[in-house]
Structure formats: C-alpha cells, structure tokens
Amino acid sequence: MTSGVATLSREAPSPTLGRAVPRLRAEAHPHASVTDAPELVLVQPEAEKRRGLPRPLRRAIGPVLLVAIWHVLSVTDVLSPTVLAGPATVLSSAASLWATGELQAAILASLGRAASGLAIGGTIGVTLAVISGLFRLGEDLIDSTMQMLRTVPNIALIPLFIIWLGIGEAPKVALIALATAFPLYLNVYAGIRNVDQTLVEAARTLGLSRPAMIRHVILPGALPNALVGLRYSLGVAWLALVFGEQVNATAGVGYLMNNAREFFQTDVIVVCLVVYALLGLIVDFIVRLLERVLLAWRPAFSGA
C-alpha cells in the first residue's frame, strides 16, 4: 500500500494548476526512496466513532450506580436507618406522604415561594440591568451600588428580614428575590455591554431608531447572557428557598424536613432532598429547552 501511495505522489501535478506547479514539484523530492513515504493513518468516519449506548442512557449510568450502591449498603446494614434510610424505605415513605397529600402541598408551597421570589427579583434585576446597560447615567447611578451590594452574603440578611417583615411568607420571598436579582442583573448588564459593536453600527446605517435598536439588536444580542443569568438565578433561588424555609415555616418542603428532623425520620429528610433535587433538575431542563428555542440562531459549539 505504501509503495502505491509513493508512486502517486511522484506523478507530475496537473499543468492546469499554473503557477503552483514549480512549487509542488520542488516538494515532491524526486530522489526520495519508497521507504521515506509517510505512514498513513485512517481518518475515521463519525458514524464508526459512535458506538455503545445512546447518550441519554449513558448519562443515566452514574446516578443509577449511585442508588444501587446506596441500596446495597442499606440492605447489608452497613448504613443504619438512623444515619440514612435506604432507597426502598425512602420510596415507600414518599409514596405514603404522596397518599396523604402532604408532599404535594409542600411542593406547591415551595414552588409558589420560589416563583414569586424569582418573579420579583428577576423583574428588579433585569430592569436595573437594562437601565444601566443602555444609559451611561444609569450605569453611574446603579452599577457601583449593585456591585457593592452583591458582595453581601444574602443569607446573612435573614435576621434583618425577620425583624422587618416578620416570620410569615414575606421574609422568605424577599430572600429569594434578593438572591435572584444579582445574577440576572450582572449577566444581563454584561450581555448588553458585550453586544457586537459592528452590528450596532450596521443597524445604525439601516436607520433604526433608538427603541428599534434596543428591541431588534441590543436585547436579542444580550439574550444568551440573560439566559446564563437565569440559570444562575434559579440555582440560588433554590438555595435561598432551603435557607428561608428553615425559619418558622408552616408549609413547604423545608417545613416537612424540619418536622422530620424532630423525629429522626431520615427517610422523610431524604424524600425532601430528592424533591429539591428533582425540582432543580426539572427547572434546569425547562431553561435548557428555553435556550434551545430562543437561541436556535446561535452558531455555538455543542460539545464533542
């Protein structure tokens, strides 16, 4: 095979190549022996590289393995139920909590808090980001303030919120609102400021008015960053929810968890943890879906 290739490379290039001919000839060392020919490697077609399990299944291997190990440890009594209940127990207590309607009520209460907190915090964060992103006056007034406030750990504000807002729903929602406002603010602001200047210029030559420029160029250009901000916000919303619900809650997943702690019900605690995790996963899935729909235009690397 190698000798065949070497013969080919020694053939004179087609004369139609014109000026390139002398250069090619110079590279084709006429005195090189057959053994000098480079060893050739096969370029693999993509279809052959892909083998084994389809991706969704492959992604499930890790979590399934983890649960399996946990189950084995519980069944063999290496893990005592007072430390951590086994998956089977967790599943049955989840079923009974669902049957009494406790679980659904708790999830609804928690989701309601997260949603209203995110709605308030998101509105504030996005509005401030748009103002300081679009106007220099807004930037001067808002940005330094926001940069200063964002360094305050918002969990540390719980005591103040309790003093100001009591122990009802208000401090919990306020905590989530505060936590979610910052990631959205930072990312939307950065997104607006990173819009490609050449596109803004092109739009100007097309005669776009300022409102049209904002609507058709600047906001769509900031959208990828805004969605990153939304993802961060949802992450911290969950965190803030968990902290908020530890404070005198009378409903919600956190309340369920606090109650379970009183009675050493590790199974119920695990159920609550799983619920938090599942809610997080579902929300993340929704954001991914949103990204796929809203950012379909984006030519981006999607992983090898």
Add this chain to the structure above:
Amino acid sequence: MNGRDSHDLAVRVRGLTRRFGERAVIDTLDLDIRKGEFVALIGASGCGKSTLLRILADLDHGITGEVRVPQRRAVAFQAPRLMPWKPVWRNVTLGLPGGDQRRRAEAALAEVGLSHRSDVWPKVLSGGEAQRTSLARALVRDPDLLLLDEPFGALDALTRIKAQHLVAELWQRRRCAVLLVTHDVEEALLLADRVLVMREGVIARSIPVTLERPRRLDNPVFAALRGELLDLLGVSDDVAGRRAA
C-alpha cells in the same frame, strides 16, 4: 468633468478633514460623485479610504468641512454584519419603513439569487450568500447612494468574481451612485466609471474608465490602466522588478 451643478450630484464633499489625535487621516479633501456614477476608491491600507466611507455613511462625526450625501443611503461592509438572531428575510427588512415587508424582502433576495434562503438563520449561509444577503439588505432600501466597503474582501477568489458580476448587473439595473472602497485594482477597473486614488488624506488622482461594459481583463487598454494605477500606488506589476520598486 461636466455636470458639476450640485443638483446633479449624489455626493459633494468640500474641505473635509478628519483627525485621529495629531494625525490628519483625511486632510481638506474634496470629492464629487454624480448621480448614478460608479466610483471606485483605491489606496494603500491606512490611507483613509475606509474612514472616508464611514463619514459618508454618517458613522463618523468627528469631522470638519462640508459633506453632503443623499437621504437614502445604504452600506455593505466587508463583513456581512447580519443579525444572527433574525432569519435572512428579516435581516433584509430590518429598519425598513412601510408595510409589505415580506414581499419586498423576497424581491430583493430574488435579485441577488437567494430566494430559497429567505427563511434560514444567517449561521447556515456560506460566506458568499451572507454577503449577497447584505447586498439585498442595502438594495431593498432603494438607495441613491450605495457605499461598498471592500465587500468582496473576505470572499474566496471564485465567489468574488461572481459577486463582482452581480454588483455590476445590479448597478446597471438600479443606476444608483456607488462608492466602492477596495484595494483591488482589477476590481476597481472592472466595475467603476472613475477610479480615485487616495494618498496622504486626499484624492491624489481621478482616472476615468471609459471601457465598454462588460469589461475584460485581457483588453490592452485595461492592462495599460492597470499598470498606471499600480504605478500610482507605488507597486510594480512585474514580479522580477519588485526589487527595483
């Protein structure tokens, strides 16, 4: 040159100066472009030709002097500068006043041979297709002055030839004034009625090109003009003679 009356002009520039710091990139420059005239502006890189185009496009305001341009202008840049978040036809009509936008976009896209691409995202267009979309976006505005800033610079050689033919054809049909900024002498001679050579911030030479269209590279007059322009740009055509230059 005849037709100096200002109502006959698409561009009138008098005593234009643009400074970047101490350096005057454009230094008391005068320029007239007649209605419907195709003018190519060539010059070494950094001679201020793109700056001049940006001034005519109303993108650069740090100027002194008098600049008059038509209300209806359109620009095609070297990069197509399409909004990636808008499908092709919406890119074409972006900022276009009036209704019936879809039909007008389709008509402009048909003119550049891209009817079949009107609904796709810009990311799937080839370089040449993106540049043609950018041309359609300029043409749909029915401009009195079309400003082309090295629009073929980023295209491969074959696509560039096709795009040049397309621009020649579109200009024959539309007869708007065109200012083509380029560093390609052949391109300037293939397309323009007049070639301006810019040097040290002014129009150093204005060379009328009276050749019949469509023009051919192997025409002896063409070759002579090409040699003359290369001389003016301080480049020798002869590869062996490069040492002497």
